[in-house]
Amino acid sequence: AAAKTTLMALTVWNEENYQTRGLMLMAKRVSELTKGDLSLRVEYGGSLGYKGAELLNAVNDGQLDIAEMVTSNVAGDAPVLALRTLPMMVDSWQEVELFDKLAKPYYEKVLDRKNQKLLLISPWPFGGLWSKKKVTDIKDMQGLKIRSYDRNGALFAAACKAQALNVPYAETYTGLATGLIDSTITSSISVREGKFYEVCKFHMPIRFSTASSITTINRKVWDKLTPDQQKALMTAAAECEKFLRDEVKRVVAENDDFCYHNGVTKVDVSGTYHNQLVAAAGMVANDWLESNKKAADAIELYNKFMTEKKKLK
Amino acid sequence: MQPLFKIVEKVNKLAGWLAGFCICAAAILIVAEIIIRSCFASTLYVADEFTGYLMAASSMLGLGYVEAVHGHIRMDLVDLLREKFPKLIRSLNYIAYIAAIIVALYLTWVSYKTFDQSFANGSRSMQISETLLWIPQIFLPIGSALLLLQYCVNFVLFASGRSQK
Amino acid sequence: MEWQSLLTVILLLMLFLGCGVWIGVSLFFTSWLVLAIFTDLPVMRVLGSVIWNNVNSSSLMALPLFIMMGEVLARTKISDDLFDGLTPWVSGLPGGLLHVNVIACAIFAAITGSVNATTATVGKITIPEFRRRGYSEMLSIGSLTSSGTLGILIPPSVPMLIYGVTANCSIGRLFIAGLVPGLLLMLFFCGYIMIASKAKGESGARINSERYGWCEKIKSTPKIFPVVVLIGFVLGSIYAGWTTPTEAAAVGLTGALVLAIATRCLTWKLFAECLMSAVRTNCMVMLILIGASFFSVALGFLNLPRWISESIVTLGAGKYTALALMTVVYIILGCLVDGYSMIVMTVPMFLPLAKTYGLDPIWFGIFVILLVQIANITPPIGFNLFLMTGLAERSIGFISRSVMPFILIIVAFAFIMAVFPQVVMFLPDLMAN
Numbered sequence: 001a002a003a004k005t006t007l008m009a010l011t012v013w014n015e016e017n018y019q020t021r022g023l024m025l026m027a028k029r030v031s032e033l034t035k036g037d038l039s040l041r042v043e044y045g046g047s048l049g050y051k052g053a054e055l056l057n058a059v060n061d062g063q064l065d066i067a068e069m070v071t072s073n074v075a076g077d078a079p080v081l082a083l084r085t086l087p088m089m090v091d092s093w094q095e096v097e098l099f100d101k102l103a104k105p106y107y108e109k110v111l112d113r114k115n116q117k118l119l120l121i122s123p124w125p126f127g128g129l130w131s132k133k134k135v136t137d138i139k140d141m142q143g144l145k146i147r148s149y150d151r152n153g154a155l156f157a158a159a160c161k162a163q164a165l166n167v168p169y170a171e172t173y174t175g176l177a178t179g180l181i182d183s184t185i186t187s188s189i190s191v192r193e194g195k196f197y198e199v200c201k202f203h204m205p206i207r208f209s210t211a212s213s214i215t216t217i218n219r220k221v222w223d224k225l226t227p228d229q230q231k232a233l234m235t236a237a238a239e240c241e242k243f244l245r246d247e248v249k250r251v252v253a254e255n256d257d258f259c260y261h262n263g264v265t266k267v268d269v270s271g272t273y274h275n276q277l278v279a280a281a282g283m284v285a286n287d288w289l290e291s292n293k294k295a296a297d298a299i300e301l302y303n304k305f306m307t308e309k310k311k312l313k
Numbered sequence: 314m315q316p317l318f319k320i321v322e323k324v325n326k327l328a329g330w331l332a333g334f335c336i337c338a339a340a341i342l343i344v345a346e347i348i349i350r351s352c353f354a355s356t357l358y359v360a361d362e363f364t365g366y367l368m369a370a371s372s373m374l375g376l377g378y379v380e381a382v383h384g385h386i387r388m389d390l391v392d393l394l395r396e397k398f399p400k401l402i403r404s405l406n407y408i409a410y411i412a413a414i415i416v417a418l419y420l421t422w423v424s425y426k427t428f429d430q431s432f433a434n435g436s437r438s439m440q441i442s443e444t445l446l447w448i449p450q451i452f453l454p455i456g457s458a459l460l461l462l463q464y465c466v467n468f469v470l471f472a473s474g475r476s477q478k
Numbered sequence: 479m480e481w482q483s484l485l486t487v488i489l490l491l492m493l494f495l496g497c498g499v500w501i502g503v504s505l506f507f508t509s510w511l512v513l514a515i516f517t518d519l520p521v522m523r524v525l526g527s528v529i530w531n532n533v534n535s536s537s538l539m540a541l542p543l544f545i546m547m548g549e550v551l552a553r554t555k556i557s558d559d560l561f562d563g564l565t566p567w568v569s570g571l572p573g574g575l576l577h578v579n580v581i582a583c584a585i586f587a588a589i590t591g592s593v594n595a596t597t598a599t600v601g602k603i604t605i606p607e608f609r610r611r612g613y614s615e616m617l618s619i620g621s622l623t624s625s626g627t628l629g630i631l632i633p634p635s636v637p638m639l640i641y642g643v644t645a646n647c648s649i650g651r652l653f654i655a656g657l658v659p660g661l662l663l664m665l666f667f668c669g670y671i672m673i674a675s676k677a678k679g680e681s682g683a684r685i686n687s688e689r690y691g692w693c694e695k696i697k698s699t700p701k702i703f704p705v706v707v708l709i710g711f712v713l714g715s716i717y718a719g720w721t722t723p724t725e726a727a728a729v730g731l732t733g734a735l736v737l738a739i740a741t742r743c744l745t746w747k748l749f750a751e752c753l754m755s756a757v758r759t760n761c762m763v764m765l766i767l768i769g770a771s772f773f774s775v776a777l778g779f780l781n782l783p784r785w786i787s788e789s790i791v792t793l794g795a796g797k798y799t800a801l802a803l804m805t806v807v808y809i810i811l812g813c814l815v816d817g818y819s820m821i822v823m824t825v826p827m828f829l830p831l832a833k834t835y836g837l838d839p840i841w842f843g844i845f846v847i848l849l850v851q852i853a854n855i856t857p858p859i860g861f862n863l864f865l866m867t868g869l870a871e872r873s874i875g876f877i878s879r880s881v882m883p884f885i886l887i888i889v890a891f892a893f894i895m896a897v898f899p900q901v902v903m904f905l906p907d908l909m910a911n
C-alpha cells in the first residue's frame with residue numbers, strides 16, 4: 001500500500017464559521033473514505049499569517065496544498081473572479097446555483113493557469129443593509145455613512161448618494177458606536193460575531209450581493225495522489241459543497257433570528273426601493289464592464305448569466 | 314573603496330528622507346480625508362489604500378538609512394563584555410554581520426520575486442483605484458537592497474577596523 | 479516531532495541573539511532554518527506574502543505618526559508647564575514631587591503612544607529638579623522609568639495598535655479598555671511612593687519641599703490646559719466619531735505641530751529632526767515586526783501554537799495556572815526581546831489558548847500590554863532602560879534595581895485584573911450603550 005499522505009488545508013475563517021466546519025467535514029470524510037490513507041490537516045484562522053488575497057498564488061507556489069478562498073479576494077489578476085462583487089446581480093439562492101454552474105468552467109480555466117484544480121464552489125450569505133437609521137427608500141440613503149471594503153461597494157454607495165467609508169472590519173463596531181459610520185452591508189453572521197446588533201437597530205435585507213468561495217488543490221499535489229485518493233477527495237468535496245449550500249441558509253436564518261431577538265427590527269424592502277437599488281447597481285455594473293473590457297471571459301460569463309437569469313423567471 | 318561607501322551612505326540618507334516624505338504625505342492625505350468627510354460629507358475613496366502603500370514604501374525605504382546610523386537593535390551584551398573579552402566579541406560581530414548580509418540578500422531576492430510576480434500577472438488591487446500592485450511593491454526589493462548595501466559597507470568598515478560596531 | 483522543532487527554535491534563537499545578531503535578523507534566520515529543516519515548503523514564497531501583508535498596512539501608519547507626535551511634543555514647553563501645574567498639588571503628599579513623575583507620565587501618556595516619548599518628555603524636566611532638591615535617586619529614577627511605561631497602557635498606544643492588528647480586534651475598544659487600568663496603576667505607583675517615602679523617613683525623599691496654598695494651586699492649573707486640549711483632540715476625535723484610531727494619529731500630529739507653532743518652538747530643523755526620528759523608530763520596529771511575523775508563521779507551519787495550547791489544556795491547567803505560566807514566559811521573553819517582537823511572536827500562539835479559557839481578546843490585549851510594560855524595563859533589552867541610561871546618566875544595573883518594586887506592582891496588578899476582569903471590560907462594554 002502507498003504511504004499515508006497528509007495534506008495541509010487552509011481557511012482563514014475562525015473555528016465556528018460554517019466554511020471552517022465545512023472544510024473539517026471534508027477532512028473527516030476523506031479520512032473515512034480512504035481509511036486514513038489520506039488525511040487533511042485543517043488550519044483555520046490567522047495562524048499562518050495569510051489574509052486572503054494571496055491564497056491563489058499561495059496554492060500555485062505550493063505553500064499550501066488545499067485552500068478555501070473568496071473569489072473576489074483573489075481576483076487581482078483574474079477579473080472573472082470579481083464578477084460576484086457586482087451589486088444586485090444575483091438575487092436568490094436559485095440564481096446563486098445558476099451562476100456557480102455557469103462559472104465553473106471559467107473558474108477552472110483560471111485555476112489551470114494557476115496550477116491548481118477546483119474542488120468545490122461554496123456560497124456566502126446575501127449582504128443586507130444594517131443601519132442605525134430606518135431606510136425604506138433610496139432617498140433615505142442620502143448622506144448615510146456606509147462601511148465599504150471594495151471598489152464596487154464604494155461605487156454602489158456613491159450611486160445611492162451615500163458616503164462610502166473604508167473602515168477595517170475590526171473597527172466596524174467602534175465606528176458604529178462612535179458614529180464614524182452609521183451602517184454596514186453584511187450578513188447576520190458578521191453582525192452577530194461583531195455584536196453590531198447592539199448598535200444597528202434596523203436590518204434591510206436588500207440582497208446586495210453574495211460572495212462565493214472556491215476550494216482548490218495544488219495540481220502537483222493532486223497528480224501525486226492515487227486514483228482512489230483522488231476519487232475519495234472529490235466525493236468528500238462534493239459532500240462538503242452540499243453541506244455548505246444547505247448550511248449557509250440554516251446559519252443565516254439562525255443568526256437573523258438571533259439579531260431580531262436582540263433589538264434589531266427587520267424592515268422589508270419594498271418593490272420600489274428594490275428597483276431603485278437595481279437601477280443604481282446597473283450604473284456600477286456598466287462602469288465595471290467598461291473598465292474590464294479586456295477580460296473577455298468575465299464579459300462572456302456576465303452576459304451568459306444575465307440571459308439565463310431571465311429564463312428562470 | 315572609500316568614495317563608494319560615501320555614495321551608499323548618501324543614497325541611504327536620501328532614501329531615509331523619502332521615507333520621511335511618505336510619512337508626511339500620509340499625514341496630509343489622512344487629514345484631508347477627515348476634513349472632506351466631516352465638512353463636505355464626501356470621501357477621497359483612496360485615503361486608506363494609499364496610506365497602506367505609503368506605509369510600505371516608508372518602512373522599506375528607511376531600512377538602509379537606519380542601519381547607516383546603527384539604529385537596528387541587538388542584544389547589547391557586546392557592549393557590556395567588550396572590555397573583558399575583546400577577541401570573542403570581535404568574532405561574534407563577524408557572525409552577526411555575515412548573518413545580516415545573508416538575510417538581507419535573501420530578503421532582496423524574495424521581495425524581488427514578489428514584485429516580479431505581481432508585475433508579470435498585472436495584479437491589481439480590489440479597491441476603487443485598481444492600482445497595479447507592482448507599483449507599491451517595487452519599494453520592497455529597493456528597500457531590502459539598500460539594507461543589504463549598508464550592511465556590506467558597515468561590515469567592511471568593521472572588518473578593516475575603521476568602526477567598532 | 480513538535481518537541482524537536484520547539485527545542486531547535488529556542489536554541490537557534492538564543493544562539494543568534496547571544497551572538498549579538500540584530501533581533502529582526504535573528505528572527506528571520508531562525509524561521510528560515512527551522513522551515514527548511516522541518517518542512518518542505520517553498521519558504522521564499524511564504525516569506526514574500528509575509529513581507530507584503532505586514533508593510534502594506536494603513537493601520538500601522540499610526541506608528542510613525544504617533545512617534546513623531548511624541549517627538550514634537552517633547553521639544554515644546556509642554557513638559558515644563560506640566561511640572562509647574564502639578565507641583566503645587568502633590569508637594570504636600572509623602573514623597574512630594576515624586577508624584578509629579580507618575581501623574582505627569584499618566585497625563586502625557588494620554589497624548590502619546592510610546593514609552594520612550596513619555597519618559598523622555600517628563601524625565602527631561604524632573605530628573606534635574608529632583609537632583610537639585612536632593613530626592614532619593616533610587617525612588618525618583620525608579621518611579622520615572624516605570625511610570626513612563628504607562629505611555630502604552632493609557633491610550634493612544636502603539637503596542638495596542640500592533641496587538642489589534644495582530645489579533646484582529648478593535649483598536650478603538652482596546653484603547654478605551656486601557657484607560658481604567660492605566661489610572662489605577664498610576665494610583666498604585668503613587669501609593670507605593672507614599673509608603674516607601676514614609677518608610678525611609680528623613681533619609682530619603684522630601685528635602686526642602688515647599689507647601690503651596692490654594693491660591694497657588696488654582697493659579698498654576700491653567701498651565702495644564704494645552705495638554706488637556708490635546709487629549710481632547712486625540713481621544714475626542716476617535717470617540718466623537720470623526721476618525722478611526724489610525725487617523726487619530728494624524729490628527730494628534732497636526733495638533734502637536736499647531737501647539738509647537740503657537741508656542742514658537744517649531745523650526746524647520748526641529749521638524750526634520752522629529753521626522754527622521756520617526757523614520758528611524760518606524761523602520762527599526764518594522765524590520766523586527768516582519769521578522770517576528772515570519773517567525774510566528776513558521777511556528778504555525780510547525781504546528782507549535784496548537785500543540786502548545788493543547789498540551790497546556792491536557793495538563794489540566796486552570797485559567798490562573800495558564801495565565802501564570804504565560805506571565806512567566808512573557809517576563810523571560812521580555813528580558814530578551816523588545817515589546818513589539820513579543821506581541822507579534824506570541825499573540826498568534828497565546829490568544830487561541832486564552833480564548834479556550836473564555837478570556838476576551840480585549841482583556842487579553844491589556845494583559846499583554848502590562849507584560850510589555852515590564853519588558854520595557856527589564857535588562858538586558860529594554861527600550862526604556864536604554865533611554866534612561868542616557869537621560870539619568872546611571873548604569874543599567876542601577877536603573878534595573880530601581881524599577882524592581884514597580885515590576886512587582888505591575889505583576890500584582892495583572893493578577894488583580896485576572897480576578898476582576900471588569901476593571902478592563904467596564905468601559906468598552908459601556909460604550910455599547
Ligand code: NA
Pocket residue numbers: 586587588589590591592628629630631632633634635
Ligand atoms: Na498612550
Ligand code: NA
Pocket residue numbers: 812813814815852853854855856857858859860861
Ligand atoms: Na526587557
